[in-house]
Every structure is written in structure tokens, then in C-alpha cells.
Amino acid sequence: xxxxxxxxxxxxxxxxxxxxxxxxxxxxxxxxxxxxxxxxxxxxxxxxxxxxxxxxxxxxxxxxxxxxxxxxxxxxxxxxxxxxxxxxxxxxxxxxxxxxxxxxxxxxxxxxxxxxxxxxxxxxxxxxxxxxxxxxxxxxxxxxxxxxxxxxxxxxxxxxxxxxxxxxxxxxxxxxxxxxxxxxxxxxxxxxxxxxxxxxxxxxxxxxxxxxxxxxxxxxxxxxxxxxxxxxxxxxxxxxxxxxxxxxxxxxxxxxxxxxxxxxxxxx
Numbered sequence: 057x058x059x060x061x062x063x064x065x066x067x068x069x070x071x072x073x074x075x076x077x078x079x080x081x082x083x084x085x086x087x088x089x090x091x092x093x094x095x096x097x098x099x100x101x102x103x104x105x106x107x108x109x110x111x112x113x114x115x116x117x118x119x120x121x122x123x124x125x126x127x128x129x130x131x132x133x134x135x136x137x138x139x140x141x142x143x144x145x146x147x148x149x150x151x152x153x154x155x156x157x158x159x160x161x162x163x164x165x166x167x168x169x170x171x172x173x174x175x176x177x178x179x180x181x182x183x184x185x186x187x188x189x190x191x192x193x194x195x196x197x198x199x200x201x202x203x204x205x206x207x208x209x210x211x212x213x214x215x216x217x218x219x220x221x222x223x224x225x226x227x228x229x230x231x232x233x234x235x236x237x238x239x240x241x242x243x244x245x246x247x248x249x250x251x252x253x254x255x256x257x258x259x260x261x262x263x264x265x266x267x268x269x270x271x272x273x274x275x276x277x278x279x280x281x282x283x284x285x286x287x288x289x290x291x292x293x294x295x296x297x298x299x300x301x302x303x304x305x306x307x308x309x310x311x312x313x314x315x316x317x318x319x320x321x322x323x324x
Contacts, residue, residue, distance in 0.1 A: 083256055087314045089246055109224065139200035
């Protein structure tokens with residue numbers, strides 16, 4: 057229901073905006089970031105370190121902030137000892153070898169009539185028990201190894217990292233704070249590539265296909281080439297336009313939010 061109610065308002069706004077964006081022989085669009093990511097921790101915890109400030113440009117995987125990891129690191133050290141220790145396994149293996157040697161002796165004594173059937177059967181059973189203890193010790197160590205892997209993954213959740221290259225547009229955290237899990241505490245904006253969204257008349261949209269290149273002119277006179285990456289499948293009936301999106305390389309990290317112009321022969 058909410059989505060249906062939004063369409064009349066959108067149509068009304070477009071009737072106001074689109075005429076100002078369309079001049080004879082010229083089309084205008086607005087440059088936008090190709091990514092706006094609200095960053096948050098997935099676990100609640102005290103922030104121990106913030107490694108960026110507003111306006112900093114970051115690379116993919118770069119650390120933005122770190123929560124206190126003292127507790128998880130202590131647990132990791134304990135489980136690492138369990139995962140790497142071979143004492144219990146080696147002890148069980150030694151016991152198994154000892155039981156096998158005892159079986160051989162009792163079996164020889166049994167052949168000579170110096171040991172009963174019950175004694176031989178009991179000795180063989182002790183071997184089976186020792187083998188099971190060795191298997192249990194190895195399984196216990198494997199479980200500890202899996203727990204160690206899980207804890208290392210959990211520790212990584214205490215690190216807030218940039219998912220893509222961009223600029224820290226907003227930062228809402230300080231060391232010592234403990235924001236709730238999933239609360240946005242930083243905004244990462246990527247203007248490279250730069251997106252340009254243009255409402256164009258239907259006859260113009262019909263002449264443009266994904267992959268087509270269009271030259272754009274910025275307010276200061278700089279020019280660039282955008283590649284069509286998306287064409288809306290639903291036209292706006294009020295303005296008889298279709299929204300097109302272009303992607304433009306922006307290595308200089310030019311700001312978004314500018315009114316951008318391009319000329320098109322299909323619109324005269």
C-alpha cells in the first residue's frame with residue numbers, strides 16, 4: 057500500500073522537476089554516488105579505536121574502527137591450546153599400543169594353557185576401549201579446531217572494514233562508546249564510478265541501449281563520457297520520460313550532486 061501511494065507524489069514531483077531539466081536540444085541529469093553504504097557493527101561492544109575521520113578516502117578492506125577484543129582474544133588463546141595440543145591424543149595412542157602388546161602376551165599364554173578364554177577376551181576388549189579413547193581424543197581436538205575457526209571469524213566481526221573504496225562522508229562514533237548492533241555509525245560514499253541519472257523523453261530513451269556512450273558536460277565546463285548501465289522499464293506518464301542511469305569513471309573523485317548536461321541528436 058505504501059508503495060502505491062508514493063507513485064502519484066513521484067509523478068507530481070517529476071512534473072515540476074523535469075521541465076527545468078529539459079531545454080531545446082539539451083538534456084540534464086543529476087550526478088549521484090555509485091554507492092552509499094551505512095556501516096555498522098553486527099555485535100554490540102565498546103569501541104576501542106577509530107582509525108579514520110570524516111573526509112578520509114579509504115580502500116576496500118581498510119579498517120574503519122575496532123571494538124574491544126580482549127575477551128574474545130582470551131577465549132581464542134584457550135581454545136588454540138586445546139586445538140594444537142596432542143598430549144591427550146598421544147596418551148591414548150600409547151595406551152592402545154600397550155593394550156595390543158598385552159593381548160599378544162595373553163594370546164600366547166592362552167595357547168600354552170596359562171590364560172583362560174575370559175582373560176583373553178577381556179584383553180581384546182581393553183584394546184577396543186583404548187582405540188575408542190584415541191578416536192575420542194582426536195575428535196575432541198578436531199572440535200577444538202572448529203571452535204577456533206569460529207572464534208577467529210567472531211573476532212573479525214569486531215573490526216569494521218570498508219566494503220568498497222570511497223570517502224567517509226559521516227562518522228558518528230568515538231572510542232569508548234558502545235553503540236547497539238546494526239546501528240549505522242559511519243557513511244561511506246563512493247563517487248568512482250560516478251552515476252548520472254537523467255529523465256529523458258520516450259523518443260530519446262528508445263534510441264539508447266545499455267553500453268552506449270554519451271558525453272556529459274559539468275557546470276564548470278569539464279567533460280566526461282558515461283556508459284548507459286540501466287534504463288527504466290516503466291515510464292513516467294506525467295512527464296512522458298524514462299529514467300536512464302549512466303556510469304562514468306571518476307578517478308579525480310569529483311563530487312556528486314551536480315546538474316550535468318548532454319546533447320542528443322534525437323532531441324531537437
